[in-house]
Amino acid sequence: MKRIFFYIAGFCCMFNAHAQMHQYNTNFTLSEKNFVDTVAIEYENDQIYVPVIIQGKKYRFNLDTGSSQGLLYTDTQIPNLQELGNVISHDANGVTDTIKVVQLPNLMLGHQNINGYVASIVKKPIGKVNYDGIIGFDIFNKGIGAKIDPKNKIMILSDRKHYFDHEAGQTLKYNLKWFVPYIMVSPFMRHTDEVLFDTGAKQLYQMNRESFMEHRYKSKQVNAQVEGEATGNFTVATNSTEKQDKVYFLNLNRLKWNEFAFKNVRTITTQGASRIGSQLFNYGSIVINPKKKRITFQPYNNSDSVNVSNKQFGVAFIEKENQPYIGLIWHKSEAYKNGMRQGDIVLKIDNEPINSYQEFIDYPFTTGKKYKFVLQDPRGFKKEVFVTH
Incomplete structure (x- = not known):
């Protein structure tokens, strides 16, 4: 989503x-x-x-x-x-x-x-x-x-050696680590971040928490782009769900890929590697040139910037004992203001029982529709919360 x-x-x-x-x-x-x-x-x-x-x-x-x-x-x-x-x-x-x-x-x-x-x-x-x-x-x-x-x-x-050499666009060199490509982007002025170019991840950009902490101690302008923070977990990987830790909600003035700027990018920090994901393809095509270890971004708008202005993550649902469980929630989100809290378990959506995490994942949400959630808090008490998807 x-x-x-x-x-x-x-x-x-x-x-x-x-x-x-x-x-x-x-x-x-x-x-x-x-x-x-x-x-x-x-x-x-x-x-x-x-x-x-x-x-x-x-x-x-x-x-x-x-x-x-x-x-x-x-x-x-x-x-x-x-x-x-x-x-x-x-x-x-x-x-x-x-x-x-x-x-x-x-x-x-x-x-x-x-x-x-x-x-x-x-x-x-x-x-x-x-x-x-x-x-x-x-x-x-x-x-x-x-x-x-x-x-x-x-x-x-x-497989031709020079076939992609003259493709126009914004080009970055990549280095292989564990056989996958890492590039350098700039999330803040005068700061660079090493990121995994990962088309298997959906989000445009996520930042490693330790990398973020290094940046914020060096510059006040980094701290000015923090919208909030919370403690929780949200990423499910192949073998694990990440451990609880502090997550920072960021509103980046711009994220630069070489000279191209993605403006007003909202994102969060993660315990895994910083990464650029496949939402990049919403804004341009990509050329991968392994002969020269280059990745070139070709913006659809033929400009030097694009305004992303995406919404901030509000709630992260993870699996716990086969139940949909709120692993992370932002205090400025509609869900939080209406009563959702970290640790709540989803029991029903619009009076339909949710018996497993699989059923929650498969639920046919519609963007813009308001839903009634029946939740159980960590003490065992039930509550109703209305949230717009």
Whole structure:
């Protein structure tokens, strides 16, 4: 969901694979060389999806630059997977787990037949998942460049060395950490922040709390952009929900990508890495040039700035004992003013019982509609709260 008062905790995944029985590699092969190919894509709910053909059947894969390699879920319907062993994975909250690694059957992406593509098997996130797997940044680490253009619903792929060298736009160099791309942006004047370029995350920008604390001690103009603070948790990663900690609500005058400014950006701090997410595609296309380790932003408005003016997060709902639980709430939000509090559990919405976190995730909210929540507070008392979505 975007630009609303609710925030249902997002599923974030960032893998760096410290090998046990399988090591990160880009040994998969492509059927063509010296190619240029155009692939149809979808941009839906702030995510990029590409069609993949496996053994004659069409699957939908999410393009996630924050994942070092492919991902499938434990209930995957993709047949004939070859087990390769296990890796120790690190999720967006830094929590580790041992997960299975498999090799997919040959898959078709555009006109390319990809042989030997590797994916990790992880537990399925709570809620509806409208895709079959994830393609990670390994496709670019292989040396394949891309222009991702959601406005025209295409992605251009090429392995030619200089094919993307002369693309116009705002260009940043990236460095690989754990096989995924990190760039430098400027959230405050005379300050830079190292961020993960993560198309698997929806939010335009989130800032690591420790990074924010370093900035605020150096400059009064940083403190002037703090709207408020609260203690709680809101991010659900692959292996964990982040621990309770202080969260800062920020209203950035501008967020600069090279010389381009995203103005009036509201965001919050997070325990995970700072990141630029796929809401970037609401404002422009992206060119990834792995030959020169560059990412270029091409604004749709052909200007040097855009006014974002998004709403601040109000409430974060997380899962606790299979119930929707308010993990974080901002004291200036409508929900707080009407009586919602951290620790409340959702029992009903508009008199419809909510028996699990899954049912809450799947509830058909409509933006702009007012809903009646029946909540149970930590003491066991029930209350009714009306909130506009």
